[in-house]
Amino acid sequence: MIIPVRCFTCGKVVGSAYPEYARRVSMGESPEKVLDEIGLERYCCRRMIISHADLIKEVLPLG
């Protein structure tokens, strides 16, 4: 739906990383490199970003 504010497992703030990740990966950068540079070290935080399906735009008209 919309990117969670924090990592479910450790509680690190991950929400702000998603827009940057999505923009850079869509421009062809490697997801691994982008996650490293954003500073997401643990695999719990990394899965929050890579497994996110951004579907908020789909439900926008239903508000």
Place this chain on the structure above:
Amino acid sequence: MEIETIEMGEKKARFVIRDTSPAMANALRRALVNKVPKMAIDTVEFHLGSMRDEEGKEYESKTPLFDEIIAHRLGLLPVPTDLSLYTYKDKCVCGGEGCPNCTIIYSLVKSGPCTVLSSDMVPLGDPNLAICDPDIPILELGDGQSVMIYAHAVLGTAENHAKWQAASGVGYKYMPVITVKSSKRAQEIADSCPRGVFTVSASGDLGVEKPLDCMLCDSCVEVDGGESVEVVGDETSFVFSFETDGSLSAETMILKACEVISEGAKAFSESVDAL
């Protein structure tokens, strides 16, 4: 107990504690996770009805996310906290009504189409109280949709809700003690380490370059059954690391956690004396 700092940033700390026990290291971990107070949004008011902007365009206060989901997301935002300024709401001079000593009020008024970010939360009063991370998406608004929210942040601890937990990834490990006994299979052993702890010099000697990165996995010992290297964890020293969400600095958190532990110990000893 002796403390040696390896890294002490605004949001990240890594240090070694020596001459101590697992119980002390775990007490510090638990205090950092559970006992250090911080501010977090606790009460959210949603104002309903329609709004008109300067051009006369009408917006209705509706959103694609449920109000309770928005309130939950607001609760998780990192609110900057100065522990010397704020007290718990129920122990405050205002008697729990809410005043500048115990509450920070944020307003959020926004009309779509747009993404509402944490930087759109406007603190009433001091502009330094803006949310620590300005780029967190809170919700998305479509055409004709709007939100009008007042949010109240209060002091609390993670014993009550994880939104009051300032530290993340709090952990420690035994201090690795790596002894090189022979350099016969140096390259093989250096390659077996997933953390790149070892180096091989030009003359073929096996050296330990980054002992603190060792995670005691024993991959290097398994190469030849411990004939070349020996790895043990020192049970009196700990490599400790944690991060904060930005609401408190790492240094403040350690000092506050130590204060909480010593207060707890003092209270316990007093109750034992009273028996």
